[in-house]
Amino acid sequence: MEITLAALHGRWTTLVVRELLRGDHSYSELRVALPTLSDKVLSDRLTQLGEAGVVERDRQPGWPPRVRYALTPRGQRLGPVLQALWDWGAQAPREDGAEISCGTSLL
Amino acid sequence: MEITLAALHGRWTTLVVRELLRGDHSYSELRVALPTLSDKVLSDRLTQLGEAGVVERDRQPGWPPRVRYALTPRGQRLGPVLQALWDWGAQAPREDGAEISCGTSLL
DNA sequence: CTGTATCCTGAACGATACTG
């Protein structure tokens, strides 16, 4: 559990993972999708996630430089985890019973 | 999802919740079960979790003061969430396939 | 017993500017 929390450490990490769950992205695509993150933080998170074995960096030769970020198999398995986080947050306001009916997905 | 992460905010929050998933506890029982937390942090987490509607504080009259902390129904529903975090962390080291066979539980 | 008050440190965050 500590491992997971360490991998997801940081306020924005889950958002980055969520974005990559939809498919791989370039750096600028991530920047557009997550405008609240500064360059530094986005870079930090990508590095951290790389070290955690969650994302893979694919640098393509040529000019201009193109880099694609994709989830590793291990990263893909974070899908259910994020879904669990999402679900609890979505149903949390209700005291008990009577959950939100539709099967909302985070994707 | 932000709601969930806000509720679980802090390095030690999940450990407090995990402890309370086993049943309600007094303050001193929590302190013994979680020796790594300073008084301040434990108090902070309990207050935060109270405001998040996850734990309930039950102050009993008389002397010496006795207080019991218990999860609300909403807090109980964090069980599967923590389990998801636990599971990912437990299987993460393996690249793919061949998971840890036993159905380890965090409780 | 059950906490709160205070002070301190280190880490995350955010903005901006700059490099390969």
Place this chain on the structure above:
DNA sequence: CAGTATCGTTCAGGATACAG
């Protein structure tokens, strides 16, 4: 395009002492 460097701010966390 894809980042890194630097700097200042903010905030969680740890230790200790004190209070209801």
